[in-house]
Amino acid sequence: MDVKRWLEGVQPRPATATFIAEALSRKAGVKFSLEDVGMGGVITPATLELGLEYTAAAPKVGSQLLGLTRRDLAEDPLAVEATVVPSAWTQPLLTWLLSRPEPLPAGNGIQVNVGDSDxxxxxxxxxLFMKLxxxxxxxxxxxxxxxxYVRDVSPLLEGKFTEAVGRELFSAAAEVAQLLGWTAYDLGRHGLAQRYMIQALRLAQAAGDRMLGGRLLGNMSHQANYLGSFQQSIQLARAAQEGSKGIASSTTMASFLAMEARAHAGNGDDRACSYAFREAEKIFDSRNIGDDPEWISYFDEAELAGEGAHCFRDLRKPLIAQEFAGHCLELTDPFYARTLSFIRLVQAATYVHQSEPCQAVALATEAIEIAGSLKSKRYLRYVSDLCTDLAEYRETHDVGRFLEMVATKYPAL
Known part of the structure; x- marks a missing residue:
C-alpha cells in the first residue's frame, strides 16, 4: 500500500525516504541521493542545511533555491521552524567581500531560450510582489x-542564454530570492529567511551585481539586529559598505549605513550609532535618484527618518526619536501600511519612556487601526514589546482597556 502511494507521488516521511535511498544504494552498489530516487521534495535536516552552504558552483544555487521553495510551499515543519545559525553568516560575508569577478558560463539548457524580455x-x-x-x-x-519562483524563474536558470543575459538573469533571480527571504523574515520564519538570503547573495555574486549583494548583506544585518546578534549585525552592515564602495549609489550606501546605526543602537553604543547615522544622512543628501536601481526606490527621506526613529528609541532618547518619527509620518505614503504602523508604535514607545502611557496608548491604537489585517510577525512583536513597556501602568484606565483590546485582537500574544 505504501509503495502504491509513493508511486502516485505521495512523499514518505524523511526517515523512510532516507532508508529507501540507502537500501537502493546498497543493492545497486551506487550512492543514490533523495533526488535520484524521486524523493527530492522530502526534507531532512541534512537537505535543509544545504541552504546554509555558500556553494562555489554558482549554477547549483538555482536548484538549492528550488528545494527551499518546494519545502516552503509544502509547509514542512522542518523548513518553517528552522532556526537561525549565526555562524552561517560568516562564510558568505567573507567570501562575497573577498570575491573577484568570476566567469559565468553561458546556459546550454534545452527547455527555454532566455532573452531580455524574460x-x-x-x-x-x-x-509587484514587493509592493504587496x-x-x-x-x-x-x-x-x-x-x-x-518554482514555475517561472527556476526553469529560466536551466535554460539557454548568453553570458551577458545570464548575468542579468542571475541578478533578477537573486531579487526574487531576496524577497522570499525578506517575507519569510517578516513572517517570523527566521531560519528559512537566512537560507534564502545566503543563496540570493551567491546568485548576486555570480551576476557581478555588487550593489544587490550589498543589499542582501544589509538585509542580513537587519535580521541579525532583530534577533539580538548586534555584533554580527554590525559586521554584515560594514561588509555591505566595504564590498560595494565606488559601485553602490548614494541612496543604497545610506541604507547600509542606517543598518549599521541600527545595530549600534541595539548594542547601546550611542556614539557609534550617531556617527553612522550622520554619515547616512550626509550621503543621502548627495544622492541622484537616477543612479538608483528600482529595488531601492522605497528608501526615501521618510524611510531614513524612520530608521532614525528606531535608533533613538533603542538608545532611550525619546525626544530625538519623536522628531524623526514625526518627520517620517509626515512624509510616508499611506500605501506603506506596515511602515506607518511600525513608526506609530515606535512613537508610542517613546511616550512610555517619558512616563506618558495614555499618549502612548492613543498612538498605538492608531497603529493597530492602520495595520488592519497586516500579516507580519514583526508588527506583532512591536505590539508585544509595547505591551511589555506598558505593563507597569496596567492599573491606569486607558492602559488597562488597551491591553484588554490587544489580548482580544491578538490572542496569540
Missing amino acids: IRAVRMTTQ DFQFGGGHARAALAQY
Whole structure:
C-alpha cells in the first residue's frame, strides 16, 4: 500500500525516504541521493542545511533555491521552524567581500531560450510582489511568490542564454530570492529567511551585481539586529559598505549605513550609532535618484527618518526619536501600511519612556487601526514589546482597556 502511494507521488516521511535511498544504494552498489530516487521534495535536516552552504558552483544555487521553495510551499515543519545559525553568516560575508569577478558560463539548457524580455518580466513581477509585502505584510501572497519562483524563474536558470543575459538573469533571480527571504523574515520564519538570503547573495555574486549583494548583506544585518546578534549585525552592515564602495549609489550606501546605526543602537553604543547615522544622512543628501536601481526606490527621506526613529528609541532618547518619527509620518505614503504602523508604535514607545502611557496608548491604537489585517510577525512583536513597556501602568484606565483590546485582537500574544 505504501509503495502504491509513493508511486502516485505521495512523499514518505524523511526517515523512510532516507532508508529507501540507502537500501537502493546498497543493492545497486551506487550512492543514490533523495533526488535520484524521486524523493527530492522530502526534507531532512541534512537537505535543509544545504541552504546554509555558500556553494562555489554558482549554477547549483538555482536548484538549492528550488528545494527551499518546494519545502516552503509544502509547509514542512522542518523548513518553517528552522532556526537561525549565526555562524552561517560568516562564510558568505567573507567570501562575497573577498570575491573577484568570476566567469559565468553561458546556459546550454534545452527547455527555454532566455532573452531580455524574460528578465524584464521577472523584475517587474518582483516589484509587484514587493509592493504587496509593504502594504499587507510578508504573510500575504508568499505562496504565490514561491510558486512564481518554482514555475517561472527556476526553469529560466536551466535554460539557454548568453553570458551577458545570464548575468542579468542571475541578478533578477537573486531579487526574487531576496524577497522570499525578506517575507519569510517578516513572517517570523527566521531560519528559512537566512537560507534564502545566503543563496540570493551567491546568485548576486555570480551576476557581478555588487550593489544587490550589498543589499542582501544589509538585509542580513537587519535580521541579525532583530534577533539580538548586534555584533554580527554590525559586521554584515560594514561588509555591505566595504564590498560595494565606488559601485553602490548614494541612496543604497545610506541604507547600509542606517543598518549599521541600527545595530549600534541595539548594542547601546550611542556614539557609534550617531556617527553612522550622520554619515547616512550626509550621503543621502548627495544622492541622484537616477543612479538608483528600482529595488531601492522605497528608501526615501521618510524611510531614513524612520530608521532614525528606531535608533533613538533603542538608545532611550525619546525626544530625538519623536522628531524623526514625526518627520517620517509626515512624509510616508499611506500605501506603506506596515511602515506607518511600525513608526506609530515606535512613537508610542517613546511616550512610555517619558512616563506618558495614555499618549502612548492613543498612538498605538492608531497603529493597530492602520495595520488592519497586516500579516507580519514583526508588527506583532512591536505590539508585544509595547505591551511589555506598558505593563507597569496596567492599573491606569486607558492602559488597562488597551491591553484588554490587544489580548482580544491578538490572542496569540
